[in-house]
Amino acid sequence: MIEAKRGGAIVEAAASDFVRATANRPFAASRIVEVGPLTIAIHFADRDLEALFADAFYPARAASGASWSLFVLAAAEGEPLPLPGFSQDEPDMRLVESAERYCLWMGRHSPSLYVVDRPSRRAVCWVTEKSAVKAWERSRPFLPALQAMFDDSPWLAVHAAALALADRAILFAGPGGAGKTTLSLSGLSAGWRFIGDDYVLVDTREDAPAVAPLFATARLRDDMVARFPNLARARTAISHDFDERRHELSLRGIPELRGGAARLERLLFVERSGHLAPDFAPIRRSKVLAAMAANIFIATPGAREPRLRKLSRLLTAAPVARFDPGPRIEDALAALMADLR
Amino acid sequence: MSDPIDLVFSASGPEVIFENFGDEMVVANLASGFFYSLDGSGADIWNALVAGHTGRQFIAASRADAEGAAEIARFIAELRSEGLLAEAAHPAKPDPVSVAAFARPSMQKFDDLQGLLLVDPIHEASPAGWPFVQAPGESHG
Numbered sequence: 001m002i003e004a005k006r007g008g009a010i011v012e013a014a015a016s017d018f019v020r021a022t023a024n025r026p027f028a029a030s031r032i033v034e035v036g037p038l039t040i041a042i043h044f045a046d047r048d049l050e051a052l053f054a055d056a057f058y059p060a061r062a063a064s065g066a067s068w069s070l071f072v073l074a075a076a077e078g079e080p081l082p083l084p085g086f087s088q089d090e091p092d093m094r095l096v097e098s099a100e101r102y103c104l105w106m107g108r109h110s111p112s113l114y115v116v117d118r119p120s121r122r123a124v125c126w127v128t129e130k131s132a133v134k135a136w137e138r139s140r141p142f143l144p145a146l147q148a149m150f151d152d153s154p155w156l157a158v159h160a161a162a163l164a165l166a167d168r169a170i171l172f173a174g175p176g177g178a179g180k181t182t183l184s185l186s187g188l189s190a191g192w193r194f195i196g197d198d199y200v201l202v203d204t205r206e207d208a209p210a211v212a213p214l215f216a217t218a219r220l221r222d223d224m225v226a227r228f229p230n231l232a233r234a235r236t237a238i239s240h241d242f243d244e245r246r247h248e249l250s251l252r253g254i255p256e257l258r259g260g261a262a263r264l265e266r267l268l269f270v271e272r273s274g275h276l277a278p279d280f281a282p283i284r285r286s287k288v289l290a291a292m293a294a295n296i297f298i299a300t301p302g303a304r305e306p307r308l309r310k311l312s313r314l315l316t317a318a319p320v321a322r323f324d325p326g327p328r329i330e331d332a333l334a335a336l337m338a339d340l341r
Numbered sequence: 342m343s344d345p346i347d348l349v350f351s352a353s354g355p356e357v358i359f360e361n362f363g364d365e366m367v368v369a370n371l372a373s374g375f376f377y378s379l380d381g382s383g384a385d386i387w388n389a390l391v392a393g394h395t396g397r398q399f400i401a402a403s404r405a406d407a408e409g410a411a412e413i414a415r416f417i418a419e420l421r422s423e424g425l426l427a428e429a430a431h432p433a434k435p436d437p438v439s440v441a442a443f444a445r446p447s448m449q450k451f452d453d454l455q456g457l458l459l460v461d462p463i464h465e466a467s468p469a470g471w472p473f474v475q476a477p478g479e480s481h482g
Binding site (some may be wrong): 284285286287289290295304305307309312315316 | 376
């Protein structure tokens with residue numbers, strides 16, 4: 001155990017040195033962005049990295065200083081990972097975490113290293129190969145590091161879409177393909193406030209649950225494009241992850257489409273069960289908890305217990321129901337609007 | 342060997358966490374990846390056990406009949422076999438057990454996480470202290 005602790009301490013010391021040294025090197029571009037309650041200064045080592053990731057975030061509205069700094073850099077060819085025991089040859093994820101630091105090598109799924117140094121409120125994303133960054137990563141960059149930045153707060157990043165009317169929000173959880181993106185972008189087109197279609201932030205305080213945008217992105221399948229002509233100007237690229245053609249959208253340059261934080265009124269687990277009209281039904285919180293926790297644990301490894309407790313708090317704070325949108329999205333939005341009233 | 346309903350238990354470790362949603366008790370085993378929803382008197386039994394009471398104390402407080410007592414014993418055995426409870430060294434709490442009307446206890450098991458945890462990173466955090474590297478031969482938490 002003594003040797004084991006020493007091993008972790010060595011990684012931590014190296015991580016601290018690495019973050020400090022990174023912060024002192026020159027960066028080609030900087031953006032001040034807003035991620036829920038945080039204002040983050042993102043510094044890019046080169047313009048390619050800025051082009052890859054910067055459009056995924058909303059610019060900060062307030063002129064006040066950033067609460068965190070995130071440094072994004074790419075490895076030189078053959079450059080080893082800067083932490084002892086971490087190797088680019090390691091196919092699996094590797095995590096060392098403490099109250100002070102979070103170090104994650106994502107492995108073959110997404111070869112990036114994240115180091116979050118909480119005492120200095122600095123983080124580093126170290127990309128091993130810019131050309132290997134997938135479109136889905138560009139649509140939600142640095143997610144594990146952002147989640148780690150929120151670990152000492154009531155906020156939690158969850159795999160869900162969200163819409164709001166005025167300042168009252170509905171969160172849509174559920175499996176992929178259930179219709180979360182269609183619902184949220186249809187809502188946006190119909191005048192709802194769009195908070196997110198894939199990952200959003202939730203404030204899990206029981207007395208004031210809220211939901212806020214995490215990223216300024218959305219992704220449309222080819223078959224959905226005709227439905228949303230108003231979003232054509234938001235398109236930044238067409239991607240082909242997993243042989244599926246997707247239209248990548250960035251809403252950062254369209255201020256009128258930006259939805260801020262809103263009070264969470266309802267958590268709906270979107271699940272199609274063949275209803276011919278929109279249908280609300282009771283659902284066990286345990287089912288929702290298990291499904292949402294599964295995604296949190298795999299997409300943002302680490303701190304399982306506190307993150308699960310936050311998620312549990314959220315499910316206590318907000319009414320939960322199963323929602324089948326039915327075949328007509330207009331009817332689904334009307335039913336949601338009636339539900340909020 | 343003691344009758345299991347006379348044993349004192351606790352949640353089997355820090356990887357077992359539980360949450361009472363009012364109408365539903367959820368127990369999660371983060372080591373195995375299974376989530377459980379406890380129904381009927383299951384939540385009351387769980388609360389009584391992790392508060393330091395025995396199954397026998399619960400049976401007496403719930404006024405369960407012989408069939409109910411057998412159901413309670415079976416449910417406790419199921420909690421143990423799922424790795425959610427471990428025997429505790431301390432004696433049973435003498436204070437009264439709080440129970441609602443007895444209803445047949447049961448559990449529903451969710452395996453959403455089970456497969457996913459197989460691709461979990463090497464997790465080097467420990468409740469004994471942040472952080473530590475797993476010694477060779479130790480199993481991953």
